[in-house]
Amino acid sequence: MEYGSGGGGSGSGDHHDEASGSQRRKKRYHRHTTHQIQRLEGMYKECPHPDEKQRMQLSRELGLAPRQIKFWFQNRRTQMKAQNERADNCALRGENDKIRCENIAIREALKNVICPSCGVPPLNEDSYFDEHKLRMENAQLKEELDRVSSIAAKYIGRPISQLPPVQPIHISSLDLSIASFGGHGMAGPSLDLDLLPGSAASSMPNLPYQPNGFSDMDKSLMTDIAANAMEELLGLLRTNEPLWMKSSTDGRDVLNLETYERIFPRANSHLKTPNVRIEASRDSGVVIMNGLALVDMFMDPNKFGELFPTIVSMARTIEVISSGMLGSHSGPLQLMYNELQVLSPLVPTREFYFLRYCQQIEQGLWIIVDVSYDFPQDNQFTNQCRSRRLPSGCLIQDMPNGYSKVTWVEHVEIEDKVPTHRIYRDLIHSGLAFGAERWLAALQRMCERFACLMVSGTSTRDLEGVIPSPEGKRSMMKLAQRMVNNFCASISASNGHRWTTLSGTNEIGVRVTIHKITDPGQPNGVVLSAATTIWLPLSPQNVFNFFKDERTRPQWDVLSNGNAVQDVAHIANGSHPGNCISVLRAFNTSQNNMLILQQSCIDSSGSLVVYSPVDLPSINIAMSGEDPSYIPLLPSGFSISPDGQADQGDCASSSSCNATGSGSLITVAFQILVSSLPSTKLNLESVNTVNTLIGNTVQQIKTALNCNSS
The missing domain is CATH 3.30.530.20 (START domain)
Structure with a gap:
């Protein structure tokens, strides 16, 4: 913005009064240069009212007449005064409106006093009796709390307040098993990624008010x-x-x-x-x-x-x-x-x-x-x-x-x-x-x-008959649901995740983030989460069927090295046959002690196929009905949703999938335990490994579904 002797501060008038004539020449505007305006603004911040000596110095320095300098400062002060007055007026007007609204609310409340809980007018009692009733209710609530606490203390053998904090159980064998899927040691240069403390599900936003x-x-x-x-x-x-x-x-x-x-x-x-x-x-x-x-x-x-x-x-x-x-x-x-x-x-x-x-x-x-x-x-x-x-x-x-x-x-x-x-x-x-x-x-x-969880019967097919009771079934269902919850939290784009984009095999690229995990039920250490999303011209139902079928698993599961898998345990998780929990065993592998826990779920809005390696002793713990809260899980899997376009048919039965129209959005996500040591830094080799892992998985999916051109 430029300031001068003209009104509004848009320019400076250079008035020339001739001694020999009485008429004033027509006003001519002079545009200040950027350097002149910057120098004048700097001087104004130091001294809004320069004296004659300072104005003369500015005149010589900037090549302007002293009168121009004088008028510029006058206009600048006038403009600042107007701006301050407008700001003050806005603030006062807002405060006045706020007070007026409060007064209206108070008058309406006094005019028509209605209890917000029951919707009827309160009884005409004075404040003493109202306060007395509240004190009695508080005393009753405290007695109820003490009674419940004493009952709970009988079962655990000590007062609730003396219970030690729960410590997670660390299973080192699972660390090695999961880490072997995604890395080949910790050698190599470290990658400068932010290490986040904990998972997104445990992070808490800065809330505006305390209780x-x-x-x-x-x-x-x-x-x-x-x-x-x-x-x-x-x-x-x-x-x-x-x-x-x-x-x-x-x-x-x-x-x-x-x-x-x-x-x-x-x-x-x-x-x-x-x-x-x-x-x-x-x-x-x-x-x-x-x-x-x-x-x-x-x-x-x-x-x-x-x-x-x-x-x-x-x-x-x-x-x-x-x-x-x-x-x-x-x-x-x-x-x-x-x-x-x-x-x-x-x-x-x-x-x-x-x-x-x-x-x-x-x-x-x-x-x-x-x-x-x-x-x-x-x-x-x-x-x-x-x-x-x-x-x-x-x-x-x-x-x-x-x-x-x-x-x-x-x-x-x-x-x-x-x-x-x-x-x-x-x-x-x-x-x-x-x-x-x-x-x-x-x-x-x-x-x-939840209805299936409450049914007392066990599944029709289980691991060699080793789900002995309804409690074992419920324990397996709780373990599988915790796996799904962890998977959803691991790929969220919330404030708790800072994703870094790597170059990948598709235009989206692979997004990675790392966390230092200390939550119960997850392996302690540094965990790498990686995910990408692809579009396929197939219906979500057909994509879900492909991932859920254990017979097609070797076509996309690069971790199984092409080996077939067998569904050795199966628990129904809803009326749709796709809503189920499975325990899978891979054939011809050196890790006979390692099983795969998988849960699939589907509804009209989309579907999930989530799985995690779990060792046999942990599966036995869950199937026996014991608390599965401390069985470590690092879930991977797929989220499948419609793409939101109008349905124009499905090319799943075609030999190729080059048609345009409605399709599916598939998010592919992996979690890998980089190290059991929380202080370990992520290295470039681990990132390259997971980048290759997702890239190969995406390529095998497209090849199996004849969608290489999508």
Whole structure:
């Protein structure tokens, strides 16, 4: 910006007054050079009011008239004063609006006092009796806690507070077995990669507030936000046309934004923000779990994360704003943090700080609503999240025989500051990647798994009859699910992973990251995670069948050296035959003590095939029904999802796969224990080994499926 003697500071007027004439010449503007402006700005920072001597020195130095120097400083001071006044006015206006909103909230609360938990006016009791009731409830809760603690202490033989911290069991034989798959020693130059402490699943974001960091006014405002969001969500759940329209391509529910803005005008001022994309979807279905159990899992962040391991990479409760009615799931309000993922290092995770509110509408009917909470403007986390949850959630209705009907709405606004990778653009922009259909499909599959977990019978085919009891079956299922959870965490593109791209056999390249692992159930030491994503013009179902079939495994498993494998144990994990747990044994190998634990799972949104080497003694521990929590696992495998394009047929039966159209996105991922010593540095040879391993695997997959040209 240039400053001069003219108004507005855009130039300097050079006025020449002639002594012999009374008329003023026409004003002529003089543009300052960049050097002149920089020198004047530097002088202004040191001295906004230069004296005559300083102005003369600047005049000689810059080749400007003293009058030009004088006018430039006058205009600069005027402009700075105007800028400061505007900033002060904006700050005062914002503070005034904030106070006005607080006053309105207080007046409305006093005008119509309603209990947020039960929805009825409170009794006319004075504050003394209210406080007395709370103290009595606290005393009862403490007595209940002491009673439960004493019962637990009888079983473990000592007070709970005296229990030592749990230490992971280290099995050195597994270190050697897994390391032998991926490396040939630790010789060679070290590679300068960041060593991350622990896995992504154990890392925790810097949260904006510590517990008990909110005032009563903040909590009252959160309650109002949650109540308004619940009303909007009920409208989205129960209204069909013209609010929701059926898509002509796939029959999905599509939100009519014009109708939405007309019905909910207060909620839509943010929709006009540039560079913001809206994703809205709705779906409903029946799940094998009663409503009360579902509500309990949704309100517990740990259970919620276990319910959706392929979608939720992290779930935490920041603070419980309201606990709701005692002994009921009606009225609890929590401020939570979620990180959602697509199983590929190419897709960044989505972060949300949001309020989760549950209300029982009637007997056997609950609504759970999520809505983003905007922190105060002076908070350092205000602009951290590029994603906002508009009122979203689900309606849970009890049905006979332990079933529930779930209607799910996902409604978010996304600011894509980082362009979506080309091969994932259709899947994400169509809303399928994070939409209601994916959530509901994952919920139905996991509820089927829980139902299988509770069935008392064992599998029809097991390892030479050595699964002796239902406890052994449940132990194997828990071990396999932990393997899947670790696999999903290892390929997440969350803040806990810093992926480094290597040159590879395809245009994507191989992404690698390393971690120092100390978590129970994983081998201690330095672990290398590597992954890549490829596109194939095949349906996800056909790709899943290829990976799951043990007869085709030698065609892609470079670690088996072409040897056949046998499915020696099999546990059903759902109604679909593809949802199962297998124990595989490779023939003609020198490692007869090593087996492969594999879990495959599939639903309408995608599928997984995850496997890990496990030694025979560890398998025997799990099959005997003992706790499998400390059996080390380093899972590898495949994530398969549709590419989001319109279905134009499948070329799986063709001799070649050169057709364009819908296909599959396959993420190939490996984990390798580089060293059992946590202080060991990663070397270039290990990286080259895993790069070659993934490259050869991808090439063998394409060759086996006749897709070398894709």
